[in-house]
Amino acid sequence: MFIDDFLWRAVFGAGLLAAACGPIGCFVLWRRLAYVGESVAHMGLLGAALGLLIGVNALLGTAALAIVAALVMARASDRMIPAGTYVGIVGHMGLALGFVVLAMLETVRADLLGYLFGDVLALTAGDLYAVAGVSLGVLAATVLLWRPLLKAAAGGPIAAAEGQYGSLVQTAFLVLVALLVAFGLKVVGALLIVALLIIPPAAARPFAKTPEGMAGLAALLGALAAPVGLGIAYAADAPAGPCIVLAAGAIFALSAIVSRLRGELMKAV
Amino acid sequence: MTDPLITAKQLTVDAGSLRILDGVSLAIHPREIVTLIGPNGSGKTTLLKALLGLVCAKGEIVRRAGLKIGYVPQQFTPDFSLPITVRRFLSLFAGREAGDAALARVAVSDLSERQLSALSGGELARVLLARAIAGKPDLLVLDEPLAGVDISGEAALYRLIAEIRDELGCGVLLVSHDLHVVIGQADKVVCLNHHVCCEGDAHDVVRDPAFLELFGARGELALYPHHHDHTHTISGEPVHVHR
Structure with missing residues (x-):
């Protein structure tokens, strides 16, 4: 069974997670919230460390702290300091503190790099079920919440002013981002997870005419980056998580080149 | 009164x-x-x-x-990363028919199929007014x-x-x-x-x-x-x- 093979577990886990990151990542891109995802991921590391420290599951600690961090940081508004800077300060404090706590836990010292850059080849069958369940759940929630989410992204202050966009949708969106970031920690790590949120949508953008088209293509390109990256990692005996992100980057570069060539061609015709 | x-x-x-x-x-x-x-x-x-x-x-x-309420903010810059036509943008808020009617009322029906982020400042101002009236608000x-x-x-x-x-x-x-x-x-x-x-x-x-x-x-x-x-x-x- 494929589930018995660590490589297949990695392909399915990373592929599903990256596919779920595509559509939610589109909203991260449209609303320019990449910095929130970044800091939530950094706080996720602290969550994992605290989870291990108090003896509960690291993944639960990560998810809990990531969700709290997302909700708190999205409400950050201070007139003196831009929200992005404020969120960055909190996120980096989380990363630094998380690293310190992890380093002090003698038993998990070997896993430090895994938390920063992912350890997808070490996914157990249980991990795979958790990652797959969360990914499919986030995809389903994205479809269900599509219209209000799109209204908020397209209308911004307009939707808020007209009362068409409740804070409930904003909260749901942040929880979805936090869930992907938390479960993505295992796959590509705290330092690289935001790449899966922003690169596939950016690669999809030049070829999309509708929001739905962009989200669908982003999901496909994300899902493609996983097996390609893992193939490279396997062939070159390189770290898996970073190779998946490099594959996504290569897809983005290819997309940019193709859309440029297409533009030149249209001009010539 | x-x-x-x-x-x-x-x-x-x-x-x-x-x-x-x-x-x-x-x-x-x-x-x-x-x-x-x-x-x-x-x-x-x-x-x-x-x-x-x-x-x-x-x-x-x-x-x-x-x-x-129908609201037209002072500053509104559609993000280039979001691919959406003017018509789809209006239909999100008011439905397709009401959106089309509002675009016609503000005399910008010819912008329907244009991308929102590609509009000029004056075109965007008119589209935003159309969007605000499309939902037949009590207060503009x-x-x-x-x-x-x-x-x-x-x-x-x-x-x-x-x-x-x-x-x-x-x-x-x-x-x-x-x-x-x-x-x-x-x-x-x-x-x-x-x-x-x-x-x-x-x-x-x-x-x-x-x-x-x-x-x-x-x-x-x-x-x-x-x-x-x-x-x-x-x-x-x-x-x-x-x-």
């Missing part, structure tokens, strides 16, 4: 040590065009945002139950809605806003710098400088000492009666009126 659509009593907004709004009271009734004027930094946009619930204010805001809130619209289009658009008010029976709250154009269409002018300096019928307000002190010589400009021998359609074509 009918019950007001929205009433604000003694609104106060502070930003740090700066008091942006100081005890501002205001009411907008159905079919009434209220124009908010005041110098830069006088708190016009903040007052609008407080009424819309976008900034926190001390005081009391009462909305008529089920009040439907327009914050300098004509930024980017050329001078010849401005007067036509202000007339259009007055016509839309007649068609929808909605109230209109408008912030504008274009004193001479605005005062011609407004039922009521509120002159704001952190507090309400003066308010009332447009032609009375421009004679008010508080208004003249704020706007000085520009007050004279506002008083200057405009007599044109022709008008313009929204697209800028002259329409000759024989008197």
